[in-house]
Amino acid sequence: MSTPNLTPLKTYRHLFFDLDHTLWDFEKNADETLRHLFEHHALGRYGTFTVEEFVGVYSRINHALWRLYQSNRISQQQLREVRFVRTLAKLGVPEAEVPAGISEQFTHILPQKSAVFPFTHEVLDYLRDKYTLHLITNGFQDIQHIKLSSSNLTAYFQEVITSEHSGFLKPDRRMFEHALHRTGANADESLMIGDNLECDVLGAYNAGIDQVYFNPDRRRHFADITYEIGCLSELKAFL
Template identity: 25%
Template sequence: MIKAVIFDLDGTLLDRDRSLKLFIKTQYKKYFRELKHIPEKHYIERFIELDNKGYVWKDKVYQQLLQEFSISSLTWEQLLEDYINSFQYSCIPFQNMEYVLKELKNRGIRLGMITNGFTILQSLNLKALGIHNYIDTILISEQEGIKKPHAEIFLRALEKLGVNPEESLYVGDHPENDVIGAQNVGMNAVWKKDPFWSEPYTIEQSIDDLGELLNLVLQEK
């Protein structure tokens, strides 16, 4: 019986690919005077490539961009500060996010979140998506001093929600950090499919759309 569902954020509830592209376009326009010598399409593509699905922090991304494109009128610190403060305004949720969270909450399911990342940035993004209205407990790796796939961060979330591993379901887009990490502590796990991670993983339970999650949870309830 599933009593709690715990979510990842980026790539699971937050459509990070679309959000990032929107943010880069917005930032490019904001600093157009300094960036106009670079074709917008080229700048966006290179940013996304260097970002590596969010697994490279933006200090490194901006330093590399400044060097590659010979940008001397901006500093990476300026651009990073703008990223931290402004990314929230480009946050786009996946389809059915709010509906699923609301339905689970209404059915008495406890809701949690574990996200790897920096506290300030992730807190702003969570607020932008309105997730605090539904989630009972949120663990951000920087704040916790530990990150997925380490077992301890999953166990902390379970303790805060007051459920046993077998009574919980974890939903995430990263096969190792999310799915395997959760399974290693005895949780049920569902992969929110992302073609970026499609090979060489074989995962038993997966969904394409968050709307599919309700049936999975209700079958176990």
């Protein structure tokens, strides 16, 4: 595992943040949404699985589908169509009994949730007076701005670059190059902050951009990274 580096290596002008799992607390917001859907559709009537099992199975299946999506092996539509069918099938619910519209309801309710990671607003308040802030995300374009509005994050960011807008998915270096071009930033004056070693750290590295690996769970790894933090408040130590 690389030793976290919190010594500023250069002067940055543009900071690019990932959104889900970095600023916006996807797991907490998804958990609340899934529990609501479990009750709304009375999934407990089957008596064969708990709400905790429903949330856990969905999370594992959704993560696996996102990995396929990020490697361009399935489409956005396919991801949305199959995630609840596969979740409930795993729990013993026949496909014919999967509640109509449950995936659409999830997509509608989830981005209205507002949970963010600790110190998100405090750190962004500190950074926006010193840097130009942007977002770069693989999240679906139709819900990213709702998430930002719901969590009071919109005003912090000059540009919101999505994979759908750029035509590429992180970690493809072309998405980062698109972001640099769109924002007028140079790679050597830019810094990428994200939670995903492959999508955020490796993708930025391949585009010549320094990286901050946000690793709140202190996962072991052997990646060569520029900086590593376990809490967003640590950004203030070197930015």
